[in-house]
Amino acid sequence: MFNNNTNKKKSSSLKVNTHPTGNNLPSINMISDGTKVNGTLNTQSDIRIAGEFEGEIKAKGKIIISSTGKINGDVDAVDADIAGHLKGEIHVSNKLILRQSALVDGDIYTKSLLVEEGAQINGACRMSESVSDRPKSSGLIKDGLKSEAKETSKA
Numbered sequence: 169m170f171n172n173n174t175n176k177k178k179s180s181s182l183k184v185n186t187h188p189t190g191n192n193l194p195s196i197n198m199i200s201d202g203t204k205v206n207g208t209l210n211t212q213s214d215i216r217i218a219g220e221f222e223g224e225i226k227a228k229g230k231i232i233i234s235s236t237g238k239i240n241g242d243v244d245a246v247d248a249d250i251a252g253h254l255k256g257e258i259h260v261s262n263k264l265i266l267r268q269s270a271l272v273d274g275d276i277y278t279k280s281l282l283v284e285e286g287a288q289i290n291g292a293c294r295m296s297e298s299v300s301d302r303p304k305s306s307g308l309i310k311d312g313l314k315s316e317a318k319e320t321s322k323a
Contacts, residue, residue, distance in 0.1 A: 201236045217252070235269045242274075261298075 195213035199205055203219035214229035217237040225231060225239065230247040233239060237252030244259045251267035258264065260278040268286035276293040283289070 199237075201234075233270075235267070 197211050197213060197215035199215070199217045199219040199221060201218040204222075205219065206222045208223050209215070209221065209225045209227075211226070212228045214232070215225070215227055216232040216234065217239065218234040219236070220238045220240075222240045224241050225243045225245070227243075227245040229245070230249065231243060231245040233248075233250045233252040233254060235251040238255075239253070240255045242256045242258070243254065246260070247262045247264070248258065248260045249265045249267070250258075250270045250272065252269070253271045253273075255273040257274045258272065258276050258278075260276075262278075263280040263282070264276065264278040266272065266281070266283045266287035266289070268284045270284075270287040271290075272288065273290045275291040276289065278293075278295055279297060281293065281295060
């Protein structure tokens with residue numbers, strides 16, 4: 169009547185990194201609600217942000233910004249799921265999901281985009297197979313026309 173089989177495999181969504189020392193340690197990266205961080209963040213795995221972050225984020229995995237999360241800076245990730253506020257450019261090489269409560273103040277570069285009703289985007293959106301196809305800004309953009317910034321010297 170009851171199955172007491174303890175040999176069943178349990179699935180886990182927790183990622184495990186294999187370190188050169190042979191230790192298998194779970195990868196849990198999180199900035200909790202109430203936490204403020206400034207600087208540059210580089211991670212080889214996923215990260216969840218429920219607090220505040222100011223600076224640049226580069227993730228080789230997925231970045232999750234919860235509804236309480238606030239980022240002021242540029243983000244570069246493989247996948248992203250945003251429910252909070254992002255002020256800056258976001259570059260996602262695979263799939264970007266903007267939840268109902270998401271607010272993005274900046275340009276979006278992604279391969280795939282899913283936007284829930286209610287999400288807000290204040291910026292441009294460019295989609296292509298390769299996010300590396302994004303334009304490199306090398307001058308000032310004024311009135312829709314690109315003009316090179318020139319420095320004049322007085323002799």
